[in-house]
Amino acid sequence: MVSLDPDDSVVVLAHEQFPDRAKTAVGVLRYADYDVTAVLDRARAGERVADHVPDVADAPIVERMADALEFDPDVLLIGIAPIGGGFDESWRPDVRAAIEAGCDVVAGLHYFLEDDEEFAALAADHGVDLIDVRRPPDDLTVSGGRARDADADVILTVGTDCSTGKMTTMLELVAAAQERGIDAGFVPTGQTGIMIAGWGVPVDRVIADFAAGAVERMILDAAEEHDVLFVEGQGTIVHPAYSGVTCSLLHGAMPDALVMTHSAGREAIHGYEDFAIPPVEEYVDLYESLAAPVAPTEVAAGALDTRAFDDDEAARAAVEEYAATLDAPATDPVRFDADEILDALL
Amino acid sequence: MVSLDPDDSVVVLAHEQFPDRAKTAVGVLRYADYDVTAVLDRARAGERVADHVPDVADAPIVERMADALEFDPDVLLIGIAPIGGGFDESWRPDVRAAIEAGCDVVAGLHYFLEDDEEFAALAADHGVDLIDVRRPPDDLTVSGGRARDADADVILTVGTDCSTGKMTTMLELVAAAQERGIDAGFVPTGQTGIMIAGWGVPVDRVIADFAAGAVERMILDAAEEHDVLFVEGQGTIVHPAYSGVTCSLLHGAMPDALVMTHSAGREAIHGYEDFAIPPVEEYVDLYESLAAPVAPTEVAAGALDTRAFDDDEAARAAVEEYAATLDAPATDPVRFDADEILDALL
Numbered sequence: 127m128v129s130l131d132p133d134d135s136v137v138v139l140a141h142e143q144f145p146d147r148a149k150t151a152v153g154v155l156r157y158a159d160y161d162v163t164a165v166l167d168r169a170r171a172g173e174r175v176a177d178h179v180p181d182v183a184d185a186p187i188v189e190r191m192a193d194a195l196e197f198d199p200d201v202l203l204i205g206i207a208p209i210g211g212g213f214d215e216s217w218r219p220d221v222r223a224a225i226e227a228g229c230d231v232v233a234g235l236h237y238f239l240e241d242d243e244e245f246a247a248l249a250a251d252h253g254v255d256l257i258d259v260r261r262p263p264d265d266l267t268v269s270g271g272r273a274r275d276a277d278a279d280v281i282l283t284v285g286t287d288c289s290t291g292k293m294t295t296m297l298e299l300v301a302a303a304q305e306r307g308i309d310a311g312f313v314p315t316g317q318t319g320i321m322i323a324g325w326g327v328p329v330d331r332v333i334a335d336f337a338a339g340a341v342e343r344m345i346l347d348a349a350e351e352h353d354v355l356f357v358e359g360q361g362t363i364v365h366p367a368y369s370g371v372t373c374s375l376l377h378g379a380m381p382d383a384l385v386m387t388h389s390a391g392r393e394a395i396h397g398y399e400d401f402a403i404p405p406v407e408e409y410v411d412l413y414e415s416l417a418a419p420v421a422p423t424e425v426a427a428g429a430l431d432t433r434a435f436d437d438d439e440a441a442r443a444a445v446e447e448y449a450a451t452l453d454a455p456a457t458d459p460v461r462f463d464a465d466e467i468l469d470a471l472l
Numbered sequence: 473m474v475s476l477d478p479d480d481s482v483v484v485l486a487h488e489q490f491p492d493r494a495k496t497a498v499g500v501l502r503y504a505d506y507d508v509t510a511v512l513d514r515a516r517a518g519e520r521v522a523d524h525v526p527d528v529a530d531a532p533i534v535e536r537m538a539d540a541l542e543f544d545p546d547v548l549l550i551g552i553a554p555i556g557g558g559f560d561e562s563w564r565p566d567v568r569a570a571i572e573a574g575c576d577v578v579a580g581l582h583y584f585l586e587d588d589e590e591f592a593a594l595a596a597d598h599g600v601d602l603i604d605v606r607r608p609p610d611d612l613t614v615s616g617g618r619a620r621d622a623d624a625d626v627i628l629t630v631g632t633d634c635s636t637g638k639m640t641t642m643l644e645l646v647a648a649a650q651e652r653g654i655d656a657g658f659v660p661t662g663q664t665g666i667m668i669a670g671w672g673v674p675v676d677r678v679i680a681d682f683a684a685g686a687v688e689r690m691i692l693d694a695a696e697e698h699d700v701l702f703v704e705g706q707g708t709i710v711h712p713a714y715s716g717v718t719c720s721l722l723h724g725a726m727p728d729a730l731v732m733t734h735s736a737g738r739e740a741i742h743g744y745e746d747f748a749i750p751p752v753e754e755y756v757d758l759y760e761s762l763a764a765p766v767a768p769t770e771v772a773a774g775a776l777d778t779r780a781f782d783d784d785e786a787a788r789a790a791v792e793e794y795a796a797t798l799d800a801p802a803t804d805p806v807r808f809d810a811d812e813i814l815d816a817l818l
Contacts, residue, residue, distance in 0.1 A: 210613070267556070271712030271744050334683040334717045335676040364765035366617030369723045371680045373709075374716030398617050404765045412761060419710040419750045 130201060130232065130324045132159040137194045137229070138205040139166045139220055144187065145178045149289070150234065150318040151205030155182040157297045158322045163197035164188050165205075166220060191223035199224075203321060204233040211236030211260070221245060230255040234317025234328070259320040260328045262340065269338035273380040274421045276349035278311075281471055282381035283359035283429070284413050286403050288368065288396050290387040291460070293319050295429040295467070296356040298459040299385075302468050303354060311352030313344050315375065319358045329360060330371045337371060341378030354472070357381065363412055366398050376413065380421035383471055384413055386452060390444045391434040406451050427470040428456030476547060476578065476670045478505040483540045483575070484551040485512045485566055490533065491524045495635070496580065496664040497551030501528040503643045504668045509543035510534050511551075512566060537569035545570075549667060550579040557582030557606070567591060576601040580663025580674070605666040606674045608686065615684035619726040620767045622695035624657075627817055628727035629705035629775070630759050632749050634714065634742050636733040637806070639665050641775040641813070642702040644805040645731075648814050649700060657698030659690050661721065665704045675706060676717045683717060687724030700818075703727065709758055712744050722759065726767035729817055730759055732798060736790045737780040752797045773816040774802030 130136070138155070140148035144167040155162055155175065162185050165175055171189035175182065188194050191202060202224035208214055213235055221239070224231055225248045231239055239245050239256040249256050273280070281299070283292035296312055297319075303310035312319070314326030327340045341357075348355050357379050361368035388406060395401040410425045417423045430448045432441035441461055449456035455470040457463070476482070484501070486494035490513040501508055501521065508531050511521055517535035521528065534540050537548060548570035554560055559581055567585070570577055571594045577585055585591050585602040595602050619626070627645070629638035642658055643665075649656035658665070660672030673686045687703075694701050703725050707714035734752060741747040756771045763769045776794045778787035787807055795802035801816040803809070 269713035271747060330679075330681040332680050333676075334678050334680045334720065335714060337680045337716045338713050363719075363762065364723075366723055366766050367615035367684050368681060369766070370683045370716040370720030373719035374680065377710075377712055377715045401617060401766065408761075408765070415754075415758060416709065416762065419754070420712050420715070420747065 130158070130160055130321070134160040134200045135163045135198060136160050136201045136203050137164045137166060137191065137197070137199045137224070138162055138203050139217060140205045141167055141217065142169045143167070143206045144170060148206045150207065150321065152179060153293065153318045154203065154205060154321055155179060163199055164194040166190060166194065191220040191227075195223070195227050199227075199229055202229050202231045204231070204235065207235055207317075213237040213239075213242070222248065225249050225252050225254055228252055228254060230257060232257045232259060232321060234259045234321060236260060236331070260317050260331050262327055262332045266327070266332055266336040266340050266343070268335060269342045269378050271420075273342045273345040273378060276345050276355075278349035278352055279354045280345060280357060280379055280381045281355065281383050281385060282357045282375065282379050283385045283387050284372070284376065284409070284425075285359060285362050285387040286406060286409055287362050287389065287392060288365065290389045290392075291429055291431045292359040292387050295385055295387055295459050295464070296358050297322070298464040299356050299468060299471075302464040303356075303472070306468070308472070309353040311348050311355050313348050313355050313357040315341065315344070315358045315360055329375060330368065334370060337374035338378030341375055345379055359387075362395070363409070363416065364401075364404065365395060366401055373416070376417055377420045381423050383426040384423055385427050385429055385467060385471070386410065386413075386425045387429045387431065388448065389431040389434070390448070406448070410452060425452060425454055427454050427467040428452045429467060430456055430458050432458040432461050476504075476506055476667070480506040480546045481509045481544060482506050482547045482549050483510045483512060483537065483543070483545045483570070484508055484549050485563060486551045487513050487563065488515045489513070489552045490516055494552045496553065496667065498525060499639065499664045500549065500551060500667055501525060509545055510540040512536060512540065537566040537573070541569070541573050545573075545575055548575050548577045550577070550581065553581055559583040559585075559588070568594065571595050571598050571600055574598055574600060576603060578603045578605060578667060580605045580667060582606060582677070606663050606677050608673055608678045612673070612678060612682040612686050612689070614681055615688045615724050617766075619688045619691040619724060622691050622701075624695035624698055625700045626691060626703060626725055626727045627701065627729050627731060628703045628721065628725050629731045629733050630718070630722065630755070630771075631705060631708050631733040632752060632755055633708050633735065633738060634711065636735045636738075637775055637777045638705040638733050641731055641733055641805050641810070642704050643668070644810040645702050645814060645817075648810040649818075652814070654818070655699040657694050657701050659694050659701050659703040661687065661690070661704045661706055675721060676714065680716060683720035684724030687721055691725055705733075708741070709755070709762065710747075710750065711741060712747055719762070722763055723766045727769050729772040730769055731773050731775055731813060731817070732756065732759075732771045733775045733777065734794065735777040735780070736794070752794070756798060771798060771800055773800050773813040774798045775813060776802055776804050778804040778807050
């Protein structure tokens with residue numbers, strides 16, 4: 127369990143990548159309960175969060191952790207990840223300063239801070255925690271095929287690619303459902319979702335044989351707390367590298383309904399440009415026919431990321447076309463709101 | 473790399489499970505190049521391998537490692553695995569005796585012998601190796617989507633369930649192809665295959681994000697050595713727990729053709745009896761439509777495990793029906809031979 131609570135005051139490290147390449151930092155700013163008191167980005171020191179991301183709580187952007195100490199932070203959170211998930215040595219002075227100031231440090235890297243000798247020794251000296259949210263629990267095991275028995279409605283996002291809004295859609299749906307008085311819970315499966323929610327298992331980091339089992343365990347646990355679960359999906363079923371994770375999520379979660387996410391205008395798999403994105407109808411068939419023998423489900427709604435369009439009218443037209451293709455209600459839950467999707471699900 | 477070579481003299485531990493529940497032991501007896509000089513099974517001590525498995529090289533069955541030392545072994549190989557892949561403490565005296573006699577010990581358990589303090593210390597004292605074939609290399613990474621560029625024909629087994637003969641079919645095909653003078657190689661992806669071949673990565677034990685990448689690396693490496701690769705499949709695409717591994721193999725290997733394995737008469741997923749095995753035609757559609765957006769392929773032949781039938785005539789009829797359903801040539805490559813499949817593939 128990640129020790130982040132709503133009373134924490136959090137500094138988010140996003141050096142040289144805020145906001146466009148700092149997906150975790152922006153996700154945390156937008157959705158986490160806790161207070162972000164400063165962002166570290168040496169390329170933007172002196173600017174403010176509101177200059178770049180207008181619709182979240184504002185905070186100053188400072189050069190380094192030493193400059194953020196005046197805000198009396200409890201936590202330093204690493205809000206960016208280089209390709210490969212390594213630790214960038216240029217961040218070391220910030221992490222060191224945070225620990226020495228008594229802050230816990232939260233990271234979602236493949237490189238574990240706990241295994242770094244300097245940080246581990248320093249954290250012990252200062253009595254702070256190093257929290258590697260990407261380290262899975264060591265007692266995971268194979269799925270028992272029991273998620274369909276969960277006493278909750280389970281909704282899962284599936285997508286046409288990575289980075290199509292699977293986490294965002296679920297967080298918007300949780301908020302919209304809660305506004306209607308529904309006891310809705312978010313089930314995080316990736317590092318950003320885990321940092322936002324304060325719990326969860328990073329399914330992509332689990333031993334392949336245990337991936338569906340990790341999902342099953344989260345579903346069964348969360349079903350005891352909530353009536354409706356919104357499960358963060360990962361990757362896409364046609365991804366050359368990550369499809370196995372997507373498949374484990376589909377069969378491990380045994381969802382009652384799927385929400386299909388897509389980024390308007392995207393034509394190839396992100397980072398794998400030789401692999402074309404097939405027509406959306408093919409994805410619907412694939413996800414539904416793959417789910418059917420294990421736990422039948424269907425695509426009940428769509429969420430379209432319309433950032434490619436400047437004006438709302440073009441976005442609205444794209445959403446309508448997407449809904450027609452899916453033969454299900456669709457919207458952009460960030461640009462507009464999540465109500466249409468929620469109506470289709472409940 | 474597993475240090476087993478054709479000159480090694482190997483003792484296989486299979487206590488209380490030989491032969492029917494000792495899949496690894498029997499696989500090694502049937503297909504490995506090295507010499508099995510004794511089998512340890514305290515429930516059958518005094519009997520012989522030939523009493524139970526008639527078509528492999530015979531060997532005595534003895535009670536414990538101490539009784540096998542007279543055959544001057546080089547290696548003790550753990551040929552069984554309890555559910556969960558743990559180490560059975562009743563085997564400890566045998567492993568100890570092997571190490572003290574200067575034998576390497578090879579195991580495919582989730583429990584790593586190298587991490588056992590007693591065994592590690594003893595192995596250091598005696599200068600022997602503890603070889604945990606299920607420990608993946610620590611430098612794996614994500615797939616680059618490059619297996620389709622491999623300079624070899626790639627054949628993958630896919631199945632209707634676990635334990636339907638995916639490894640066996642590939643080993644029979646490799647042997648049949650080599651008999652025809654074809655430069656064929658076996659690509660092992662599970663612990664038994666790795667023990668037989670002496671190399672390979674246990675794909676089910678890899679970090680989920682890296683599973684397709686592990687397969688890709690093996691394909692690209694093996695394609696430099698051989699003209700045709702026969703890749704051991706795992707699980708089934710409709711498995712409640714293991715489907716993610718199957719999906720990673722399909723997309724990581726990017727095979728030119730698939731061979732579909734099935735166990736005649738099986739109606740439910742092994743160990744998951746609430747999950748029915750769908751009609752074989754559905755599997756063909758699923759595997760082919762899932763592969764298509766990443767690397768198109770098709771089911772070119774079928775391998776039917778006909779052990780459920782006592783007489784060859786009934787087996788032959790079942791094979792014919794299976795071939796008709798698949799709309800592709802099929803046979804039982806163990807009961808009959810692999811030629812029909814090979815003809816369909818080459």
